[in-house]
Amino acid sequence: xxxxxxxxxxxxxxxDDSLILSQQLSGxxxxxxxxxxxxxxxxxxxxxxxxxxxxxxxxxEVEGKQRDADKLAFGRDALKFRNCLLVEQPNxxxxxxxxxxFIFSTWQKLLYxxxxxxxxxxxxxxxxxxxxxITYHADWAAEWVVRLGDGTDESRERMTNxxxxxxxxxGELFETDEIDSTLDKLGIAGTKESLRADFDAALKATLDAxxxxxxxxxxxxxGGRIGHHSEHLGHxxxxxxxxxxxxxxxxx
Amino acid sequence: xxxxxxxxIMKILADVPDPEIPVISIxxxxxxxxxxxxxxxxxxxxxxxxxxxxxxxxxxxREALDSAALSHVEIKTSLSPPWxxxxxxxSGRKKLHDYGIAPPPTRDTAAQAAVTCxxxxxxxxxxxxxxxxxxxxxxxxxxxxxxxxxRFKCH
Numbered sequence: 001x002x003x004x005x006x007x008x009x010x011x012x013x014x015x016d017d018s019l020i021l022s023q024q025l026s027g028x029x030x031x032x033x034x035x036x037x038x039x040x041x042x043x044x045x046x047x048x049x050x051x052x053x054x055x056x057x058x059x060x061e062v063e064g065k066q067r068d069a070d071k072l073a074f075g076r077d078a079l080k081f082r083n084c085l086l087v088e089q090p091n092x093x094x095x096x097x098x099x100x101x102f103i104f105s106t107w108q109k110l111l112y113x114x115x116x117x118x119x120x121x122x123x124x125x126x127x128x129x130x131x132x133x134i135t136y137h138a139d140w141a142a143e144w145v146v147r148l149g150d151g152t153d154e155s156r157e158r159m160t161n162x163x164x165x166x167x168x169x170x171g172e173l174f175e176t177d178e179i180d181s182t183l184d185k186l187g188i189a190g191t192k193e194s195l196r197a198d199f200d201a202a203l204k205a206t207l208d209a210x211x212x213x214x215x216x217x218x219x220x221x222x223g224g225r226i227g228h229h230s231e232h233l234g235h236x237x238x239x240x241x242x243x244x245x246x247x248x249x250x251x252x
Numbered sequence: 253x254x255x256x257x258x259x260x261i262m263k264i265l266a267d268v269p270d271p272e273i274p275v276i277s278i279x280x281x282x283x284x285x286x287x288x289x290x291x292x293x294x295x296x297x298x299x300x301x302x303x304x305x306x307x308x309x310x311x312x313x314r315e316a317l318d319s320a321a322l323s324h325v326e327i328k329t330s331l332s333p334p335w336x337x338x339x340x341x342x343s344g345r346k347k348l349h350d351y352g353i354a355p356p357p358t359r360d361t362a363a364q365a366a367v368t369c370x371x372x373x374x375x376x377x378x379x380x381x382x383x384x385x386x387x388x389x390x391x392x393x394x395x396x397x398x399x400x401x402x403r404f405k406c407h
Binding site for chain 1: 298300301302303304331332333334335380381382383384385387391407
């Protein structure tokens with residue numbers, strides 16, 4: 001696999017992670033439990049959308065087929081999306097959203113910290129820029145895991161259920177395939193396995209603070225990185241892509 | 253002659269306001285990273301990756317340059333090094349405070365800096381939410397005068 005092909009795929013994976021999670025979080029806008037939470041979730045969604053734009057624009061540049069972030073976001077069908085399964089999971093109740101965010105931001109923070117060292121200066125620049133924002137997301141989500149986990153019986157039950165929904169999708173975050181090993185050899189992006197120990201430690205620290213037990217994780221489900229998605233992604237895309245598909249080339 | 257162009261551009265940019273906090277210019281905010289003369293280019297940097305103001309800023313800069321007959325000056329976005337609130341000028345900090353937004357501390361004073369209420373000047377203040385009305389601000393409240401206020405996040 002050559003450098004450009006691997007880098008394109010990798011950037012699309014990262015870009016799609018941010019894009020799909022941003023779209024999901026936007027569903028809370030105007031519906032969150034409090035005004036402050038509403039603003040927080042909308043801000044996180046906006047940061048993720050900014051990351052997606054940078055990553056997908058760069059992916060289009062690497063590909064060299066005149067596709068920019070908009071074309072990639074609105075012009076691909078579910079099979080061509082490369083996001084992990086975690087980010088397309090439904091919002092559920094607020095605790096389920098927090099669980100998804102906690103796992104994702106904890107992982108994304110470690111990943112982007114490592115990408116700052118990338119031999120590809122543009123990817124390193126995007127990582128450094130995004131990391132400042134991701135740190136806020138990771139703190140916010142961890143604080144809510146503690147608050148709900150260590151709160152009332154009901155909040156604790158909901159937090160536990162939310163995490164139980166998401167645990168199956170943790171393994172995929174650390175999957176290493178040909179794309180990862182190609183970029184690892186070139187010094188562009190290290191394999192994700194190397195982040196696992198730090199991730200497990202961060203997970204344990206927050207769950208301990210929330211007095212939630214950390215059970216062995218269930219058998220992981222894979223597929224997002226090669227386009228094998230859950231039924232949720234099609235519904236997300238039908239909403240997200242409606243306008244550009246109904247009115248191709250529309251501008252305002 | 254050559255530095256005259258740079259100075260002229262900087263002077264024009266110093267009058268371009270930030271679209272969300274119009275009392276402060278994009279130069280005061282540290283969004284203008286560099287002005288080069290050969291080729292004539294203005295480098296701007298986004299504050300937050302998803303900040304919707306970035307597009308507006310770009311078109312405001314274009315408009316300002318065009319109306320000064322500087323249509324040949326290009327505008328480029330530079331990401332690295334990432335924008336930090338340390339690039340907000342002293343006069344920018346003062347303008348933020350006068351406008352009712354608590355300015356961010358500089359990185360070396362961040363740990364011990366007390367947050368002063370821009371309304372009554374009390375330092376008896378508390379954070380309500382780390383996310384505020386725009387990506388760059390957090391929501392705070394003064395315990396003395398009870399007024400809520402925005403605080404520019406240290407970033």
